[in-house]
Amino acid sequence: xxxxxxxxxxxxxxxxxxxxxxxxxxxxxxxxxxxxxxxxxxxxxxxxxxxxxxxxxxxxxxxxxxxxxxxxxxxxxxxxxxxxxxxxxxxxxxxxxxxxxxxxxxxxxxxxxxxxxxxxxxxxxxxxxxxxxxxxxxxxxxxxxxxxxxxxxxxxxxxxxxxxxxxxxxxxxxxxxxxxxxxxxxxxxxxxxxxxxxxxxxxxxxxxxxxxxxxxxxxxxxxxxxxxxxxxxxxxxxxxxxxxxxxxxxxxxxxxxxxxxxx
Amino acid sequence: xxxxxxxxxxxxxxxxxxxxxxxxxxxxxxxxxxxxxxxxxxxxxxxxxxxxxxxxxxxxxxxxxxxxxxxxxxxxxxxxxxxxxxxxxxxxxxxxxxxxxxxx
Numbered sequence: 372x373x374x375x376x377x378x379x380x381x382x383x384x385x386x387x388x389x390x391x392x393x394x395x396x397x398x399x400x401x402x403x404x405x406x407x408x409x410x411x412x413x414x415x416x417x418x419x420x421x422x423x424x425x426x427x428x429x430x431x432x433x434x435x436x437x438x439x440x441x442x443x444x445x446x447x448x449x450x451x452x453x454x455x456x457x458x459x460x461x462x463x464x465x466x467x468x469x470x471x472x473x474x475x476x477x478x479x480x481x482x483x484x485x486x487x488x489x490x491x492x493x494x495x496x497x498x499x500x501x502x503x504x505x506x507x508x509x510x511x512x513x514x515x516x517x518x519x520x521x522x523x524x525x526x527x528x529x530x531x532x533x534x535x536x537x538x539x540x541x542x543x544x545x546x547x548x549x550x551x552x553x554x555x556x557x558x559x560x561x562x563x564x565x566x567x568x569x570x571x572x573x574x575x576x577x578x579x580x581x582x583x584x585x586x587x588x589x590x591x592x593x594x595x596x597x598x599x600x601x602x603x604x605x606x607x608x609x610x611x612x613x614x615x616x617x618x619x620x621x622x623x624x625x626x627x628x629x630x631x632x633x634x
Numbered sequence: 635x636x637x638x639x640x641x642x643x644x645x646x647x648x649x650x651x652x653x654x655x656x657x658x659x660x661x662x663x664x665x666x667x668x669x670x671x672x673x674x675x676x677x678x679x680x681x682x683x684x685x686x687x688x689x690x691x692x693x694x695x696x697x698x699x700x701x702x703x704x705x706x707x708x709x710x711x712x713x714x715x716x717x718x719x720x721x722x723x724x725x726x727x728x729x730x731x732x733x734x735x736x737x738x
Contacts, residue, residue, distance in 0.1 A: 412718060412719035412722075415719065415722060416722060433637040434637060434638070437637040437638050437641050438637075440641050440645075441641055441644075441645075443645075444641055444642065444644070444645025444646075444648075445641070445644050445645045445648050446645075446648070447648060449683060449687075450644060450648065454640060454641065454644050458636075458637050458640060464636040464639060464640045464643075467640045467644075468640055468643045468644055468647070471640070471644035471647075471648075472644055472647045472648065472651075475644070475647070475648040475651055476651060477675070477679045478648060478651035478652045479651045479654050479655060480671065480672060480675040480679065481652070481675060481679075482651065482652055482653065482654050482655035482656055483655035483659070483664055483668050483669070483671070483672040483675070484672040484673075484675050484676070485655075485656075486655045486656050486658075486659035486664060486672075487659070487664070487669070487672075489656060490659060490660065497653070497656050498653065501649070501652040501653040501656060502649060502652065504652045506679070506680065506683070509675075509676060510676055510680075513676065557730075557733075558730075559691075559695075559729060559730070559733070561687070561691055562687075562688070562691055562701060562704065562725075562726070562729060563722065563726065564683075564684075564687060565683070565684040565685075565687040565688050565691075565705075566684075566704060566705065566708050566721050566722055566725040566726065566729075567718070567719075567721055567722050568680040568681075568683055568684035568687075569684055569705055569708045569709060569712070569721045569725070570708060570712050570717075570718035570719060570720065570721025570722065570725075571676070571677075571680055571718050571721075572677050572680050572681055572684070573709055573712040573713055573718070573721070574712065574716060574718060575676060575677040576677065580674070581674055581677050581678075584674050584677070584678045584681075585677050585678055585681040588678045588679075588681040588682040588685065589681045589682070589684075589685040590685075591682070591685075592681065592682035592683070592684070592685030592686040592689070593685040593686065593688065593689040594689075595686065596686055596689045596690055596693065603686060604682050604683060604686045607681075607682035607685065607686065608678055608679050608682045611674075611678035611679075611681065611682060612671045612674055612675075612678055615671075615674040615678060616667065616670055616671060616674070
């Protein structure tokens with residue numbers, strides 16, 4: 372049903388865009404399904420995380436529906452956890468808002484990453500695609516654009532993966548909010564996401580600048596848990612990016628190859 | 635009432651973040667430094683998120699060796715196979731095993 376309403380824009384280099392192509396065209400469906408398949412390993416990681424968030428939404432001292440709505444509205448696990456936890460602890464609304472937004476501030480960077488791929492697409496498509504932008508869709512989407520023969524194929528690949536992610540995320544939160552209290556703590560499902568992120572990082576350590584940035588981000592990310600309002604992650608990302616961008620003088624050739632490490 | 639307002643505000647703000655650079659890029663183009671930073675966004679952001687989550691888990695659970703061992707095994711598994719999902723396939727069983735055999 373979703374596929375029947377999603378369409379990918381066709382870019383017209385002579386000026387603007389032409390009429391969109393329905394995804395029910397065989398090649399359109401093929402690229403969307405490829406995106407969904409590429410998202411599958413991520414879904415194994417985000418589904419337990421969604422379950423945990425669903426459980427926390429039920430246990431928190433907030434309306435269950437408000438907790439569930441963090442899924443479609445915020446659409447970012449870490450920011451959802453921060454928001455729910457702070458509301459549950461009785462924090463002032465302004466504090467909860469600032470903390471949730473601080474965790475999601477990295478989305479500005481993700482927006483910049485995808486802007487180069489989405490330039491020239493219709494605004495409605497950008498609005499829709501941006502709403503689905505989060506860590507897994509960024510990773511799958513960036514990889515799809517690298518492999519795609521045309522921008523349109525990349526758009527379809529991104530959308531296929533992002534829709535699969537959204538559907539799974541909302542389903543997992545819903546299941547967690549209804550049945551998830553039965554999940555044993557011994558499974559330590561809270562470590563599913565960090566371990567999966569490790570898996571996404573390792574293949575990207577292809578140049579010295581990226582390794583330097585990742586090293587700084589890991590060190591400050593681990594040390595920054597004491598920073599209030601969950602700002603430690605944001606500081607770690609900022610410092611990591613600075614470390615990756617600052618030339619060291621030696622190995623300058625390797626450092627030049629930036630802009631490729633999101634592969 | 636405040637919970638609804640907070641969720642709506644964080645959701646709206648997050649969406650503005652998501653669309654922000656698309657608007658900027660359409661009007662003035664992205665500054666070169668932002669373009670370069672965007673190239674490192676995935677590994678650096680994921681590293682910070684993973685490290686913070688692991689540190690929080692260690693602080694809450696009071697156990698360092700099991701999660702550290704799981705991460706080490708995950709890194710080796712991905713390096714050897716080149717497959718990101720191997721981090722989970724190797725890391726989680728290692729975590730459960732170490733948690734079961736190590737004294738708390």
